[in-house]
Amino acid sequence: MSSENPTGADNQQETAGLRLELEPHWVVGFVDGEGCFSVSIHCNPNARTTGGWQLHPVFHVYQHVRYRAVLEELIPFFGCGRLRPKGPKSSVLTYAVDSLRDQEDHVLPFFEHYPLVVKQADFGNFAAIVRMMRRREHLTAAGFERTVRLAYAMNASGKQRARSLDEILTGSSETARWARPGVRHSLS
Numbered sequence: 006m007s008s009e010n011p012t013g014a015d016n017q018q019e020t021a022g023l024r025l026e027l028e029p030h031w032v033v034g035f036v037d038g039e040g041c042f043s044v045s046i047h048c049n050p051n052a053r054t055t056g057g058w059q060l061h062p063v064f065h066v067y068q069h070v071r072y073r074a075v076l077e078e079l080i081p082f083f084g085c086g087r088l089r090p091k092g093p094k095s096s097v098l099t100y101a102v103d104s105l106r107d108q109e110d111h112v113l114p115f116f117e118h119y120p121l122v123v124k125q126a127d128f129g130n131f132a133a134i135v136r137m138m139r140r141r142e143h144l145t146a147a148g149f150e151r152t153v154r155l156a157y158a159m160n161a162s163g164k165q166r167a168r169s170l171d172e173i174l175t176g177s178s179e180t181a182r183w184a185r186p187g188v189r190h191s192l193s
């Protein structure tokens with residue numbers, strides 16, 4: 006990353022009004038520290054081929070709102086993505102790429118050419134999941150299980166997930182049972 010005023014590390018991200026030129030190796034380090042490759046799994050009654058579960062891979066990079074310019078430069082750098090608040094009252098912004106096509110065409114080739122250090126294992130699983138989903142492999146029972154197992158192996162082996170791997174794979178969650186087509190339920 007270069008700027009017109011390189012007066013020290015503390016001033017590197019003070020970018021108001023400056024056009025940044027992001028360097029690929031700097032981006033790799035930035036993502037290793039401030040990024041995340043994640044695959045969320047949500048109940049969706051319309052996702053019939055996957056037992057009422059929907060997979061959503063997203064590449065994120067986080068930064069405080071005062072350093073918005075750094076995240077804004079990731080959009081032209083990768084040629085895709087958008088900025089959004091991390092939460093309704095958060096002072097953190099998120100650069101996010103949720104499109105499978107953009108992930109496969111832009112994000113994956115970059116990190117395959119410029120490998121991560123800290124997040125390389127998560128990236129490898131993420132890349133496999135994105136490609137499986139683009140080939141629609143996750144829509145078969147075996148492909149769905151492989152995809153979910155890869156997702157649960159990411160980010161500290163899924164320790165922060167609300168549902169267990171078994172709940173997703175067996176559909177034992179009450180929510181998943183209600184989402185399944187053709188399954189009768191009684192309210193008593």
